[in-house]
Amino acid sequence: MRPKIKLRVLAFVIIAFFSFLIFKAVDSSLVYYLTVNEVLEKNRNFPKYKQLRVLGVVKEGSIINNMDGSIIFVIEEDGSSMIVEYKGIIPDIFDDGVEAVVEGDFRGSTFKAEKLFAKCPTKYEDADYEKEKS
Amino acid sequence: MINVIGDNVIFLSFLFIILSFFFYTIAFFKRSNLFSSIGKRSLLSVLILLTVSIVLIEFQLITKDYTNLYVARNVSNDLNSIFSATSLWAGQAGSLLLWTWILSIYIFIENKKSLDQLIPISKIAGTFTLSFFIFLITFIENPFEINSQVIDNGRGLNPILQNIYMSIHPLSLYLGYIGITIPFCFATASIISKDKSNKWIIESKKWTYFSWTFLSIGLLLGSRWAYLELGWGGYWAWDPVENVALMPWLLLTAFIHSSYAQESKNVLRRWNLLLIFLAFFLTIFGTFITRSGLISSVHSFAQSSIGDYFMIFIFSIIIFSSLIYYKNKIYIESDREIKALSSKENFFVFNNILFLVITITVLIGTIFPIISEFFTGKRILVGPSFYDLVNFPNVLLLILLMTFAPFLPWERGNIRPVLKYLKIPLLLSTLISIFIFYQFNSIKISMVFLICLLPLFSIIKELMIDIKLKNNFFKEKFRRYCSFIIHFGVIIMIMGVSFSSNFEKKYDLTLNEGDEVYVDKLLLKLNYIYDKETEAKNILGANISLTDQKKVFNLFPEQNLYKYEGNREINRETEVAIRSTFIKDYYLILVDKNFEGSLNLKLYINPLVSFLWIGSLISILGGFLLLVRRN
Numbered sequence: 001m002r003p004k005i006k007l008r009v010l011a012f013v014i015i016a017f018f019s020f021l022i023f024k025a026v027d028s029s030l031v032y033y034l035t036v037n038e039v040l041e042k043n044r045n046f047p048k049y050k051q052l053r054v055l056g057v058v059k060e061g062s063i064i065n066n067m068d069g070s071i072i073f074v075i076e077e078d079g080s081s082m083i084v085e086y087k088g089i090i091p092d093i094f095d096d097g098v099e100a101v102v103e104g105d106f107r108g109s110t111f112k113a114e115k116l117f118a119k120c121p122t123k124y125e126d127a128d129y130e131k132e133k134s
Numbered sequence: 135m136i137n138v139i140g141d142n143v144i145f146l147s148f149l150f151i152i153l154s155f156f157f158y159t160i161a162f163f164k165r166s167n168l169f170s171s172i173g174k175r176s177l178l179s180v181l182i183l184l185t186v187s188i189v190l191i192e193f194q195l196i197t198k199d200y201t202n203l204y205v206a207r208n209v210s211n212d213l214n215s216i217f218s219a220t221s222l223w224a225g226q227a228g229s230l231l232l233w234t235w236i237l238s239i240y241i242f243i244e245n246k247k248s249l250d251q252l253i254p255i256s257k258i259a260g261t262f263t264l265s266f267f268i269f270l271i272t273f274i275e276n277p278f279e280i281n282s283q284v285i286d287n288g289r290g291l292n293p294i295l296q297n298i299y300m301s302i303h304p305l306s307l308y309l310g311y312i313g314i315t316i317p318f319c320f321a322t323a324s325i326i327s328k329d330k331s332n333k334w335i336i337e338s339k340k341w342t343y344f345s346w347t348f349l350s351i352g353l354l355l356g357s358r359w360a361y362l363e364l365g366w367g368g369y370w371a372w373d374p375v376e377n378v379a380l381m382p383w384l385l386l387t388a389f390i391h392s393s394y395a396q397e398s399k400n401v402l403r404r405w406n407l408l409l410i411f412l413a414f415f416l417t418i419f420g421t422f423i424t425r426s427g428l429i430s431s432v433h434s435f436a437q438s439s440i441g442d443y444f445m446i447f448i449f450s451i452i453i454f455s456s457l458i459y460y461k462n463k464i465y466i467e468s469d470r471e472i473k474a475l476s477s478k479e480n481f482f483v484f485n486n487i488l489f490l491v492i493t494i495t496v497l498i499g500t501i502f503p504i505i506s507e508f509f510t511g512k513r514i515l516v517g518p519s520f521y522d523l524v525n526f527p528n529v530l531l532l533i534l535l536m537t538f539a540p541f542l543p544w545e546r547g548n549i550r551p552v553l554k555y556l557k558i559p560l561l562l563s564t565l566i567s568i569f570i571f572y573q574f575n576s577i578k579i580s581m582v583f584l585i586c587l588l589p590l591f592s593i594i595k596e597l598m599i600d601i602k603l604k605n606n607f608f609k610e611k612f613r614r615y616c617s618f619i620i621h622f623g624v625i626i627m628i629m630g631v632s633f634s635s636n637f638e639k640k641y642d643l644t645l646n647e648g649d650e651v652y653v654d655k656l657l658l659k660l661n662y663i664y665d666k667e668t669e670a671k672n673i674l675g676a677n678i679s680l681t682d683q684k685k686v687f688n689l690f691p692e693q694n695l696y697k698y699e700g701n702r703e704i705n706r707e708t709e710v711a712i713r714s715t716f717i718k719d720y721y722l723i724l725v726d727k728n729f730e731g732s733l734n735l736k737l738y739i740n741p742l743v744s745f746l747w748i749g750s751l752i753s754i755l756g757g758f759l760l761l762v763r764r765n
Contacts, residue, residue, distance in 0.1 A: 003475050010475075011487055014531075018491045021524050022498065029520035033503055033513035053515065069642055069725060069734040087642075089736060090725060092294060092363070092706050103517075 031103060036077035053103045054111065056082070060096045075100055086113040094118040137202050140190045140278035144231075147183035148265075148272040150176045155261040162254045170254065174245060177261065180268070181242050184235045188222075191231065191277055195221055200288055203281040204228055210290030212670055220301035221291055226425070226440070227277040229304070234267040236312045240341075244316055252333055255323035256316075263315055266447050274440055293671075293696050293707045299359040307352030307379060311417050313345030314382060317389075318414035321407050325458050328465040332400065335393045338410070340761065342390055347757030349383045354750045361743075362710060368635075369746065372518045377500045378420030381493050385413040388489035395479040396468075399544055402479070403468040405486065411455050416493075418448055423500070477547035481539035488532050495524045522635075529628060530585050536621055537589040540614070559591030574637070582632045586625045593618045616760045623752030630745025639739040645678075646732045653737060657681035661688075663733060671696045671707075676724055676733055680713070687713055691724035691735070719743045 036056040056075030063073040070087035084102050094100060094116065102113035154176035161169035191204070195218045200206040208221040208228070222228040241260040244253075271277060295301075317338035324334035356376070357369035370376065389409045392402045422444035459466070472480050498505075499516050506514035541552045563584050571580035596618070600611070641653050645660040652658075659679045666673040675692040689711035696707065713720040721738035728734065 003473055003480075004471060006475050007472060007480060007483065011483070014484070014487055015491070018495075018524065018528065021527070022495060025520040025523040026498075026502070026516055028523070029517040031515050031517050033515050051517065065726060065728065067644075067728065069644060089723065092708050095706065 036075055036082055037080050040080050040082065051103060052105055052111075053101060054082070055099065055101050058094070058096055058098050058100050063096065075102065082111050083109065084111045084113050086116050088114070088116065091116065091118040136190055136194055136199065137278045137280045140187050141276065143183050143187045143190070144268070144272050144276065144278065147180045147187070148268045150179045150183065151261060151265045151268050154180060155258065155265055158254065158257045158261055162258060173257065173261070177238075177242060177245060180264070181238045184231075184238050184268075187231065187277075188235050191228065192219055192222060195219060198288065200285050201281055202277075203279040204277050206281045206285060206288045208288065208291060210288040211286075213291055213296075217291055217296055217301060220305075223304045223308070224291055224295065227271065227275040227279070229308075230267065230271050230275050230440075231277045232305075233308055233312060234264065234271055236308060237264050237267060237315060240312060240316055241319075244319075252320060252323045252327060252329060252337065255326050256319035259319040259322045260315065263319075266443075270440060270443060274443060293694070294363055297359060297362070299355045299362070303352055303355035303359060306348050306355060310345045310347070310349030310352055311382065311420075313341050313348065314386065314410075314414050314417050316341040317345075317410050321410045322455070322458065325407065325462050325466065328462055330465060330469075332397055332403075335397050335406065338393070339397075342386060342393070343757060343760045346383070346386050346390060347754060347761060349379070349386065350750065350754050350757060353379060353383060354747075354754065358747065362712070363708070368638075368740075369743075372499065372521045374500045375424055377496050378416070378423050381416045381420065381496055381500075382413050384489050384493045384496070385409055385416060388486045388493075389413060391482045391485050391489075395482045399479050400470050401468050401472055402483070402486075404466045407459075407466060409486070412493075415448065415451060416497075418444060418451065422448060473545050474547050476538075476542060476549040478539055478542045478544050480547070481535050481542060485532065485535050485539070488528055488535070492525055492528055495521065495528075526632075530582070533585050533589060533625065533628065536625075537585075537592060540617070540621075541592070555595075556588065556592055559588055559595055562591050563587030576636065579633065579636055582629065586629050589621060590625055593622055612763055613760070616756050616763070619756030619759065620753045623749045623754070623756060625749070626745050626752060627749030630742045630747075630749055633742040634740045634746065637741050641737045643735045643737060644728070644732050645735060649732075654739075655682070656739075658737070660733065663727075663731075674724070674727060675709075676735075678711075678722065678735075680720060680722075682720075689713060689720070689722045691722045693724050693726070714744060716744050717741065 031051040031053045033053045034055070036054060039052065039054050054075070056077045059074040059076050059081060063071060065071055068087070070085060071090065072083065072085050074081050074083055076082075086102065086104075095118075098118050101117040102111060103115040103117075104111060104113040106112070154173045157169045157173035157176060160166070161173055191202070193199075194202050194205050195209055196215050198205065198209055198211060198218065204225055204227050208225045209218045213221070223232050241257075241264055244260065245257060317334075320334040320338050323329075356379070360371070361369040389406065392409060393406050395402050396406050422441055425441050425444065472483065474480065499520055503513045503515045506512060537556070538549065538552055541555055542549070566587055567580040567584040570583045571577065574580070639654065643651060643653070643658070645651065645658070647660055647663055650657065650659045657680070659681075661677040661679055664673075664675050664677065666675065672695040673692050674695075675690055678689050678691070679686055680689060690709075691711040692709035694707040694709060708723060711722045711724075719738075719740040721740055723736040723738075725734040725736055
């Protein structure tokens with residue numbers, strides 16, 4: 001019987017350790033995921049140090065390339081919009097009218113993005129087609 | 135015309151699979167060979183019909199028959215025949231058809247086995263699963279749907295997906311994913327038939343090796359592709375779609391270890407059943423997650439109604455599995471229990487716990503937005519640091535287990551002889567990690583090296599002893615050596631991953647034609663900028679020479695702009711220029727051109743990335759060797 005008890009105690013310790021680690025990791029890596037409208041509504045409710053991830057559509061003709069390689073653009077949703085500043089790798093599919101996800105935080109009224117994702121590659125179906133269907 | 139034929143062929147296959155399921159069920163209750171052979175014939179018909187429909191749709195794809203809606207939406211005139219053919223799995227309906235076809239092949243192969251207790255029920259489970267998928271392609275996502283418009287060019291394949299890695303990657307993942315169905319069927323059969331032997335484990339063995347190997351290849355190709363393309367954060371980004379592919383792989387790895395314990399020592403029986411159920415569940419769940427649009431990912435798959443059907447299927451599996459589990463509970467318990475703490479089987483238990491913890495971590499991270507929205511109303515997700523923080527100590531513990539477990543005996547173990555055996559490997563790896571510490575000044579990395587090198591050297595030591603004693607290990611210890619090869623590869627891979635993620639260097643540069651710049655002892659010169667035009671695209675490129683300690687080489691990063699857009703939103707593609715050496719990769723990206731003609735560039739120096747690819751390939755080789763091994 002003894003080895004079985006030892007085994008259980010050890011297993012319990014390991015699981016407890018990792019549960020603790022998971023909780024800590026969740027706490028330190030939280031990112032709020034919102035759309036442009038939600039961000040503008042609730043902007044002040046988020047703790048300052050937490051990262052935000054915002055989804056919106058890149059406004060036509062809003063992309064400006066700066067000399068230092070950074071870009072500024074506007075993402076919008078149903079009329080409301082926000083200015084985003086970003087320096088880093090620009091995904092291939094990033095362009096006017098694409099759904100983009102930016103991750104970072106607000107510096108004043110400008111959203112300073114550390115990461116930029118554009119929705120796609122495995123774009124299985126065409127967005128318009130899906131709308132027609134439904 | 136072909137559309138109508140294809141549509142009918144698929145409908146016929148649906149009828150036959152229902153027949154097959156029906157007759158197998160009767161055959162089981164009546165114990166009749168006649169009904170069973172009718173079931174078998176029907177299943178053969180299903181296989182033939184599905185093969186015909188695959189041939190038909192491939193013909194349509196290659197000849198670009200745009201009367202088929204699927205063809206119109208996935209290929210275009212400028213696409214070559216190979217990518218046209220592989221477009222079968224570029225869209226939803228085609229992927230499902232392929233999935234169904236592969237599953238029917240697998241079930242048919244297993245079907246040929248002789249009749250004993252286990253096989254009849256696994257056939258029922260198999261044909262039931264197959265019915266679900268054929269139902270989907272017949273009524274929900276039909277690949278032979280007719281295009282109502284007349285068009286002379288299709289929408290085409292996304293340029294980023296026109297890549298040889300990307301065209302094999304899904305196929306390989308499917309081969310692996312679907313393979314898990316067969317062990318699941320055997321497990322079900324073993325419970326229902328109250329069979330206490332290890333027959334189902336032995337029958338499943340080849341299939342788990344097979345699935346494991348192909349899932350590994352699929353994951354490797356996927357990350358290789360991500361590395362060569364841009365904006366994906368290297369080779370792994372903990373994206374939900376990547377995660378759902380990884381979870382079944384993790385559970386399968388756990389299962390391979392614990393089923394070995396059951397095969398050898400008849401322990402962990404209940405645990406193994408649970409693991410294979412979970413693995414199968416996660417396979418279906420993964421498909422559901424990516425297709426239902428429940429979780430937003432950078433890969434946006436179609437959000438279609440098939441998610442609902444997957445949900446129903448998942449629930450029926452859960453209810454059915456728990457039902458048969460509780461009904462036959464007394465037959466499931468192992469007769470034997472684990473006797474000693476430092477025994478091989480006990481180390482397998484810990485291996486399994488750790489793998490399960492990784493799987494749960496990945497699962498939590500993946501569905502975190504759903505959970506948080508449910509409880510707080512806000513969508514909150516966890517970043518990559520979540521996974522890194524939890525998985526880093528976990529993987530190190532796993533490698534520690536990997537060091538000792540192969541040298542521990544079954545049942546009554548004693549760790550002391552193993553420690554004695556590991557003395558020289560330990561000494562060597564300590565010396566090297568001290569050297570590493572002085573070289574890189576990082577405790578984290580030298581610890582990784584210490585823990586990783588120990589099992590490496592212990593494997594080498596056993597090999598050397600065997601060679602010295604002229605043991606004929608190719609015959610006698612083949613399986614053991616296969617596992618060593620896999621372990622060896624995994625360790626190399628982990629060293630590559632931890633090194634490259636900790637010591638990656640990144641530089642932003644803006645250069646004019648003729649500019650020379652020193653970057654960290656590296657001389658970079660922009661020789662010239664060029665514009666090229668081909669039939670399909672406009673290319674902006676640069677010829678840049680890099681000088682690293684007298685070695686000079688030229689890199690050509692490019693930006694492609696595709697002319698024919700079709701209905702695609704994407705027409706830009708970045709060609710990363712990579713110079714890979716054994717020690718480090720020079721990874722150069724042309725971001726864009728400024729108004730006055732200078733170029734914005736990004737240079738990454740990624741150390742030891744080659745270890746990641748080499749290690750993975752070694753592991754996959756080990757998997758193949760296990761597969762071809764004769765029993």
